[in-house]
Amino acid sequence: MSDTSTRSRQPSVRRVPLVAPLRLARPSDMxxxxxxxxxxxxxxxxxxxxxxxxxxxxxxxxxGSLCALYGHNLPYARRARTVVGVVLGMIAGLAxxxxxxxxxxxxxxxxxxxxxxxAGQKLLCDATRVGPPGPVIFTFVSSAALFAPQRxxxxxxxxxxxxxxxxxxxxxTVAPALARREGPERRATARAxxxxxxxxxxxxHRTRRAAVLAVHAAWQTLLAAGRPTPVRRALERLVVHxxxxxxxxxxxxxxxxxxxxxxxDWARRTRARGPVPTPEPAPRTAQELFGLDAERAARxxxxxxxxxxxxxxxxxxxxxxxxxxxCALAGYIxxxxxxxxxxxxxxxxxxxxxxNLTLSWNRTLQRTLGNxxxxxxxxxxxxxxxxxxxxxxAFCLFFSFAAEALITRNYWLGSIxxxxxxxxxxxxxGSHPAGELIGDRVLDTVIGAAVGFLAAALVTNRxxxxxxxxxxxxxxxxxxxxxxxxxxPTAGPAALDAARRRLTGSLVELREADDTASGEWWQRALPxxxxxxxxxxxxxxxxxxxxxxxSTAPAQExxxx
Numbered sequence: 263m264s265d266t267s268t269r270s271r272q273p274s275v276r277r278v279p280l281v282a283p284l285r286l287a288r289p290s291d292m293x294x295x296x297x298x299x300x301x302x303x304x305x306x307x308x309x310x311x312x313x314x315x316x317x318x319x320x321x322x323x324x325x326g327s328l329c330a331l332y333g334h335n336l337p338y339a340r341r342a343r344t345v346v347g348v349v350l351g352m353i354a355g356l357a358x359x360x361x362x363x364x365x366x367x368x369x370x371x372x373x374x375x376x377x378x379x380x381a382g383q384k385l386l387c388d389a390t391r392v393g394p395p396g397p398v399i400f401t402f403v404s405s406a407a408l409f410a411p412q413r414x415x416x417x418x419x420x421x422x423x424x425x426x427x428x429x430x431x432x433x434x435t436v437a438p439a440l441a442r443r444e445g446p447e448r449r450a451t452a453r454a455x456x457x458x459x460x461x462x463x464x465x466x467h468r469t470r471r472a473a474v475l476a477v478h479a480a481w482q483t484l485l486a487a488g489r490p491t492p493v494r495r496a497l498e499r500l501v502v503h504x505x506x507x508x509x510x511x512x513x514x515x516x517x518x519x520x521x522x523x524x525x526x527d528w529a530r531r532t533r534a535r536g537p538v539p540t541p542e543p544a545p546r547t548a549q550e551l552f553g554l555d556a557e558r559a560a561r562x563x564x565x566x567x568x569x570x571x572x573x574x575x576x577x578x579x580x581x582x583x584x585x586x587x588x589c590a591l592a593g594y595i596x597x598x599x600x601x602x603x604x605x606x607x608x609x610x611x612x613x614x615x616x617x618n619l620t621l622s623w624n625r626t627l628q629r630t631l632g633n634x635x636x637x638x639x640x641x642x643x644x645x646x647x648x649x650x651x652x653x654x655x656a657f658c659l660f661f662s663f664a665a666e667a668l669i670t671r672n673y674w675l676g677s678i679x680x681x682x683x684x685x686x687x688x689x690x691x692g693s694h695p696a697g698e699l700i701g702d703r704v705l706d707t708v709i710g711a712a713v714g715f716l717a718a719a720l721v722t723n724r725x726x727x728x729x730x731x732x733x734x735x736x737x738x739x740x741x742x743x744x745x746x747x748x749x750x751p752t753a754g755p756a757a758l759d760a761a762r763r764r765l766t767g768s769l770v771e772l773r774e775a776d777d778t779a780s781g782e783w784w785q786r787a788l789p790x791x792x793x794x795x796x797x798x799x800x801x802x803x804x805x806x807x808x809x810x811x812x813s814t815a816p817a818q819e820x821x822x823x
Contacts, residue, residue: 297662584723
């Protein structure tokens, strides 16, 4: 790699991309899981309310139904706990909104509460790493509820509807465990095998980094899955194969092609419904699995990591501040422009805030384009939905499915389906003038996107650079610990494998921190050379650890790169 690629980078005012954020990507390999889950979780309460002639209550059941979008990348044991937390968080946000709406009709107060809720939801979702779709669903529900007519005595019954629909969502998300208990672990292992195959086929820094990330994710999934089963044991052996191949320095081009073909075949069979492949164990498989068992036995949930992400000095706090300021300003400006219920402006602004300013700019373009096209789709289907309530239900289910089917290709494509679905939910409570709905949503979108991004640009996140420095220090400590463990003659396989996984996790965190900081526009110079040197040294140490080169010494690690 040339010297120009390793200089410390100083992000500053830069040309913003206009076309790249709108390009389509390949769909996710599991898009159909949240898509089908949310359709089933929505259809059940909607049809029950239809049979009772109470479709005006759909907004409250929809809050619980949308919880079915979460947790699909997690093992079922972890997913069950996560979705329970999502349902409780949804109910908490909805309760604050409904009580506030019942106590005051002041638009200024409602906007302030909506902005505070959006900021809190953003902070908690980022801190807990709940995964997609993140805080935007919570913000959509709580912001819409703020502007719904409400009496204090109705709140308990409405929350009970949300809880009931949330229970349906929980059942829908965990039900596949009855048919395929290790499904998430199989998918994570298949991704690791495919990533290792890509590296075997085209060795390089980028493909190795992607493979290390995929292997690390597979180990984390297997650790979170609970007690070992025969299938999980077979998956663990396959991950050892994937990991061992990342540090094979003697691989020729022909052997790399053969290894890639074999890994891809294992990935295909692992993802399928048949038995998991059981190749000959890779070197060190017994020690690796012994170390995994020791780590699993010592693993205990601790709130310390969560508290660190919420503590003063956390790089998540500036993003939460952006959300608070942007949502509040968007709501107040829309209200001043004559929008009676400016919740969509709050949701639009809240949806923009990503890990850094560059990603937030990309999301601004995507959200604006998708919403404006989605409004046109809504205008086209609205007359049809007013023919019969069942037609309205069918269109809402269709758009829910389409949103999840399209959003992994690009956010703007998914927004085309999200927008009419969100607007049609209002139709359950009664028809609204089409022109007013469309005009308000266009105005909300434009103002929310413009003001939201302006707030993101003005509220800087200089702490992102500090996170890189902290991640660098943690990586150096993890690497030094791994080197000491390698050099220690009495170190057992459990200690060695735990040291390697600790180093892998620190390298993943370092890459994430560097990518985040590189997308911020206003901050001090980033230690680009130090990050690259730490990654290279870390990968060399991982290679030595994976091959059990116990003679590796610190002097070798600190040699010329």
